Amino acid sequence: MSVLRPLDKLPGLNTATVLLVGSEDALLQQLADSMLKEDCASELRVHLAKALPLPSNVNRPRIDLIVFVINLHSKYSLQHVEESMHHVDASFFLGRVCFLGTGGGRLSNHHGAASGAHAADLCWPRTWCLSPESAVFAEDL
Amino acid sequence: MTTGNPMNMSEYKKNLLGRDNCSTKEMDETVAEFIRRTILKIPMNEMMTILKAWDFLSENQLQTINFRQRKECLVQDLVGLCEEKSASVNDAALLDIIYTQVHRHQKVWDVFQMNKEPDEDVDLFDMEQFKCSFKKILQRALKNVTISFRDAEENAIWIRIAWGTQCTKPNQYKPTYVVHYPQTPYAFTSSKLKSIMPLLGQALTVASKHHQIVKMDLRSRHLDSLKAIVFKQYDQTFENHNSTTPLQERCLDVNMDSRIIHENKVEKERVQRITQESFGDYPQPQLEFAQYKLETKFKSDLNGGILAERKEPLRCLIKFSSPHLLEALKSLAPAGIADAPLSPLLTCIPNKGMNYFKIRDK
Numbered sequence: 001m002s003v004l005r006p007l008d009k010l011p012g013l014n015t016a017t018v019l020l021v022g023s024e025d026a027l028l029q030q031l032a033d034s035m036l037k038e039d040c041a042s043e044l045r046v047h048l049a050k051a052l053p054l055p056s057n058v059n060r061p062r063i064d065l066i067v068f069v070i071n072l073h074s075k076y077s078l079q080h081v082e083e084s085m086h087h088v089d090a091s092f093f094l095g096r097v098c099f100l101g102t103g104g105g106r107l108s109n110h111h112g113a114a115s116g117a118h119a120a121d122l123c124w125p126r127t128w129c130l131s132p133e134s135a136v137f138a139e140d141l
Numbered sequence: 142m143t144t145g146n147p148m149n150m151s152e153y154k155k156n157l158l159g160r161d162n163c164s165t166k167e168m169d170e171t172v173a174e175f176i177r178r179t180i181l182k183i184p185m186n187e188m189m190t191i192l193k194a195w196d197f198l199s200e201n202q203l204q205t206i207n208f209r210q211r212k213e214c215l216v217q218d219l220v221g222l223c224e225e226k227s228a229s230v231n232d233a234a235l236l237d238i239i240y241t242q243v244h245r246h247q248k249v250w251d252v253f254q255m256n257k258e259p260d261e262d263v264d265l266f267d268m269e270q271f272k273c274s275f276k277k278i279l280q281r282a283l284k285n286v287t288i289s290f291r292d293a294e295e296n297a298i299w300i301r302i303a304w305g306t307q308c309t310k311p312n313q314y315k316p317t318y319v320v321h322y323p324q325t326p327y328a329f330t331s332s333k334l335k336s337i338m339p340l341l342g343q344a345l346t347v348a349s350k351h352h353q354i355v356k357m358d359l360r361s362r363h364l365d366s367l368k369a370i371v372f373k374q375y376d377q378t379f380e381n382h383n384s385t386t387p388l389q390e391r392c393l394d395v396n397m398d399s400r401i402i403h404e405n406k407v408e409k410e411r412v413q414r415i416t417q418e419s420f421g422d423y424p425q426p427q428l429e430f431a432q433y434k435l436e437t438k439f440k441s442d443l444n445g446g447i448l449a450e451r452k453e454p455l456r457c458l459i460k461f462s463s464p465h466l467l468e469a470l471k472s473l474a475p476a477g478i479a480d481a482p483l484s485p486l487l488t489c490i491p492n493k494g495m496n497y498f499k500i501r502d503k
Contacts, residue, residue: 026476045401047403077477
């Protein structure tokens with residue numbers, strides 16, 4: 001089972017690689033575009049993936065940060081993230097993983113069992129709800 | 142002499158003719174009101190076009206009207222002109238058809254399919270004979286009914302029917318519209334009155350020399366989309382540059398930034414390909430909803446239980462709504478909201494010509 005480990009490769013010189021994981025491609029694309037617009041101390045590259053594990057036949061740089069993107073309106077997207085987390089080594093979670101919930105501004109409560117309940121239950125250490133124009137975590141890298 | 146209000150006009154005419162009673166040539170008040178209400182519905186920017194299409198008021202008459210005044214006054218003036226020409230209920234009905242033809246999306250259209258006996262000859266369609274026969278059947282059944290015809294694009298015939306009974310005059314405000322394409326077995330109807338359907342069906346069938354009429358499980362406000370679906374014309378790509386580039390190329394064009402890497406490119410391309418296979422490259426016909434009625438007996442691995450003993454099936458209704466349902470469904474898998482391929486119950490809609498489904502146990 002291929003698992004992402006934080007320190008299994010040498011870091012690239014002056015580069016930072018962020019992996020966005022989420023089922024909705026358009027959202028990831030939007031986030032990636034916003035991130036690349038910001039100034040970054042290093043050369044930033046953004047990888048987009050629907051789920052983990054990543055295809056193994058590809059040569060890719062070391063991943064410095066994983067962002068799991070969950071659409072608060074979609075149980076499907078939460079499910080994808082939950083399944084993907086199995087493929088991430090525990091040590092990654094020490095400062096190199098964050099969870100991003102989107103769609104929070106439009107949560108309505110008249111559509112039955114919404115996944116909003118799940119979002120509120122999230123007790124993971126780094127759960128942030130950010131607006132679409134989120135700041136880049138370049139400082140963390 | 143300026144056009145006064147309709148009441149003055151009729152008084153003037155009465156004096157002129159020297160009669161106490163209304164002459165048969167005068168316009169009925171109910172017709173005047175009907176025309177007034179119909180013209181009021183017309184948006185100002187369409188007024189000239191529709192009045193010209195109606196061709197009841199002459200060019201000279203229309204030139205005497207000030208089209209820049211307030212709508213209520215304009216309408217009064219126009220009704221006055223109609224008075225001068227003694228518009229009949231049939232003239233008014235024709236105006237109503239024209240309005241509806243322009244605003245066809247304001248009605249919800251059902252689709253009916255007729256069929257002939259297998260060994261019947263294919264007769265040449267005779268428009269006059271159809272109209273005559275249709276009228277006769279309805280007038281024989283109901284003494285009071287207003288029937289109007291208007292030809293339209295692509296050989297279609299539009300029929301407007303205002304229904305009355307043996308003792309009451311037809312209600313002009315709740316008409317039924319039928320659009321029929323001769324030489325085809327299809328008719329589209331808009332009607333809120335369920336009770337007239339058998340009679341209407343009979344009139345259509347007999348007049349068009351068919352044997353039987355069946356209501357299809359297809360309904361929408363978009364008459365042109367319904368037409369495209371039943372005549373299987375929806376899969377023709379239009380002559381614009383967007384449709385000539387395949388779906389993949391268009392999507393990848395957007396992502397020009399080389400600093401963004403798609404890890405699941407293979408999967409993405411698979412989804413695009415499957416979507417293209419299911420929905421094609423062309424714009425989808427426009428429907429507003431799809432409805433699935435499910436009836437099933439309760440099934441369980443566990444023995445017994447209250448639900449397992451239940452004789453009546455369980456019922457469930459699922460309705461999908463959207464301003465443009467098929468385009469929305471087409472975008473589900475590429476957007477990552479659903480897996481590809483989508484359920485055939487969703488992708489079969491234009492192909493089967495249905496958006497109402499009943500799913501039962503086999």
